[in-house]
Amino acid sequence: MINGYISCKRLHYWIVKGEILAFFKSRQTRQISIGLLTLAVVGLFWYLATSVFDWINPSRFPKPSEAWSALQFIQAEGYGNGKLHQHVLHSIQLVLKGFSVAVAVGVPLGLLMGFSRRAEALINPAFLLLRPIPPLAWIPLAIVWLGLDDGSKILVIFVAAFVPSVINTFTGVRNIEVPIMEASRMLGVRGLRMVKEVLVPGSMPMIFTGLRLSLQASWTTLVAAELIGALYGLGSILNQAAQDIYPAMILVAMVCVGICGALSTWVLGQIENKAMPWRKGRVAE
Structure with a gap:
């Protein structure tokens, strides 16, 4: 009985050891390690350049100790009408609202334009006219329409996130192979069933590419x-x-x-892995 207990303990040890080794050998762990190493090198250079060798004037670029003091100050005392977590939450809310509306409008519009030549002929001229206008050029008009409240900022974020979602969804639909579309029609797939069973699955990789670009544009704007x-x-x-x-x-x-931008992109990557498990490991973690 004692020998059996020892054997179980050894088996458990080797299983745990194997899982740990597999974790450290995984692609995701290597990527995280490289990223952390890069951040450590940048932080060390920052410290040496500002605090040890004085290569950079502190009035131009702060020392790590000054940045840490500023972080403690804004979280404890507040700065600019609020504490740090209040500012962060407010910005996240604006991004989520503008991004969500852009995706809710842009993805269906891209599906429609990609599937229907008539819809493309009707919508594309106006889209081509608005597409080259930088999102920041909408700020004055957004202020005139909605004032200085959050609505104007959400509108600008919507404009920035709208274009990538439409373009990539449209491209994804057009990249679906013609035999697949023809076979679906021969099998009687029409209307919403066509969208659900053919268009969305076939264009899913490009849709998520558009979502990532839209999310990045949202934070920038x-x-x-x-x-x-x-x-x-x-x-x-x-x-x-x-x-x-x-x-x-x-x-x-x-x-x-x-x-905030990196974390939101990571969350979107996890959603992408869940939506397309066959591509897991090929998308950004």
Whole structure:
């Protein structure tokens, strides 16, 4: 009985050891390790350049200790009408609202244009006219229409996220092989069934490519939109810190934008893996 217990313990040990080794040998772990190593090298160079060798003037670029002090200050005392978590949550809400509306409108429109030549002929001229206009060019008009409230910022984010979602969905539908479409029609697949069983699955990779581009455009545009007339948000921190000549706070806000954008992209990648398990490992983790 004792020998059997020892054998079970050994078996459990080797199983756990194998799982640990497999984890450290996995592609995802290697990517994380390389990313952390890169961040460590950048942080070390930052520390040496600003705190040890004084290669960079602290008035131009803050020391790590100054950035840490700014982070503690905004979280404890607040800065720019709110504490850090309040600004972050407000910016996330704006991005989610603008991005969600853009996807809800852009993906169906891309499916319609990709499937129907008549719809493409009807919608494409207006789309081609609006497409070259930079999202930031809509800021003055958004302010005239909706004022300085959150609605104007959501509109600008919507415009930025709308174009990539439409283009990539349209491209995904057009890339579906013709024999697949013809076979579906021969089998009597029509209408919503065609959309559900053929168009969406066939264009799913390009749809998610458009979603990633739309999400990145949303965060980029958010900061620019919040620079004008915003009381809360990461963009308002940047605006206030620039007026106060506070480089450490500017850096804190920039890093927060980068972290929020990276985390939201990671979440979208996990959703993509769930939606398309056969492509897991090929999409960004």
